[in-house]
Amino acid sequence: MSSLTLGFIPLTDCAALVAAEAKGFFAGEGLDVTLSREASWATIRDKVTVGALDAAHMLAPMALAATAGAGGPVAPMIAPLALAVNGAGVTLSNRLSQALPAGAESLQEIAAGLAAFIGQRRAAGEPPLTFAVVFTYSMHNYALRYWLAEAGVDLDRDVRLVVTPPPRMVEQLRTGQVDGVCVGAPWNTVATRGGLGRVALRTSQFWPGGPDKVLGARAEFADDDRLAPLLRALVRAQAWCDVADNRDELAVLLAQPEYVGAAAEAIRPALGEELIFHREGACVPRLEHAQWFLTQMRRWKQVDGDLDAQALIASVYRPALALEALGTTGLGAPVLGNPAPLFDGTTFDAG
Structure with missing residues (x-):
């Protein structure tokens, strides 16, 4: 057996890692895997960087x-595999929700x-x-910024963005430290079921089939026999997670304290309704998604404008590895259509 240590954050979209361990997919490939529940995305990044984790559930950006040296x-x-698409959302505090015009339902109306x-x-x-996001380089940060900026909000003057680990978001809403949060499942559901606010945006509305998490590893892992x-x-586990008859079992599994540690009833709604793990090519890391992330990094001045984006994307995003894995499992190669447009009708924002 080959040993591996994989990190994850307690979110519903860590499901493939958890299912692969619990349902024997790792063992079936001769892998002895230790899953390490980490406290924050910064910890994930740092542990992967120094080799304390072989790979991890990771924010795609x-x-x-x-790789670009942004922020460090x-x-x-x-990123040889996408772990899921969709699944995140913006929850507004009750105070902020009550300040919105009556009848505001669409993303544009709420943002206005x-x-x-x-x-x-x-x-x-x-x-x-004050809005909380899970990390500076995240779909959550970029979706929130894009949505508010499209309505004319000045992100440098009108709001304060703070970074908060996902499991702490609910408590920050409860104590009034933040006016809204952008976080992944199940924490928006936990907040709304606790009467703490209203979900105003889901990333499946912002960008249907939009990116979020990948399997991340150091570049040299591309040549590792364990990859x-x-x-x-993982792709076998992703396919298992997408089967409707498995979702109740998956919710109970993820609810365990060593994994997500939230009630199964709060985890279950995103399974099948929001998160997609395997079907429709969700497990393939798409170059178009990476391109959009780079436009946002440039827009918000996180990377140099003269960065060679195409070279960076090609070095990080490795869809051929995911497609090869799919081919060797007999699951078949997906047909990848063009990405859906964003909520405002554009495919990408050139920033």
Whole structure:
């Protein structure tokens, strides 16, 4: 048996790692895997960088940022597998939700209401609203920024963005430390079931089939003999997670304290309704997704404008590895159509 240590954050989209261990997909590939529940995305990045983790459940933009040296030293990484699409959302506090116009339902209407409320606060000399995101280099940060900026909100002046680990988001809403959070399942559901706010945006609305998490590893892992069996085990687990009859079992499994540690009833809604793990090519890391992330990094001045984006994307995103794993499992190669447009009708924002 070959040993591996894989890191994860307690979120519903770590499901493939958990299912691969619990249902024997790792063992079936001759892998002895230790799953390590980590406290934050920064910890995941740092442990992968120094080799304390062989690979991890990782924010897709984090792999790109680490390779570019954004926010720290250059740490080349690869993303040979997408772990899920969709699944995140923005929950507004009750106080902020009540400030929105009655009947505001669409993403544009809600954002316009927020922009108007923010303008009123600014005119009255009140402090900016505070929103929590899970990490600086994340789909959550970029989706929230894009959504608010499209309504005319000045992200540098009108709001304050803070980084908070996903499991702590609910408590920050409860104590009033933040006015809204952008976080992955199940924590929006936990917050709303606790009466703490309203989900105003889901990333499946913002960008249907949009990216989020990948399997991330140091670049040299691309040549490791353990990578191919790891990918085979994970894509088999992803296919298992997508089967409707398995979702109740999966929710109970993820609810265990060593994994997500939330009630199964809060985990279950995103399974099948929001998160997609394997079907429709969800497990293939798409170059178009990486391209969008790089446009957002440039837009928000996180990377140099003269960065060779195509070279960076090619070094990190490795769809051929995912497709090879699919081919050797007999699951078949997916037909990948063009990405769906974002909620405002554009395919990508050139920033």
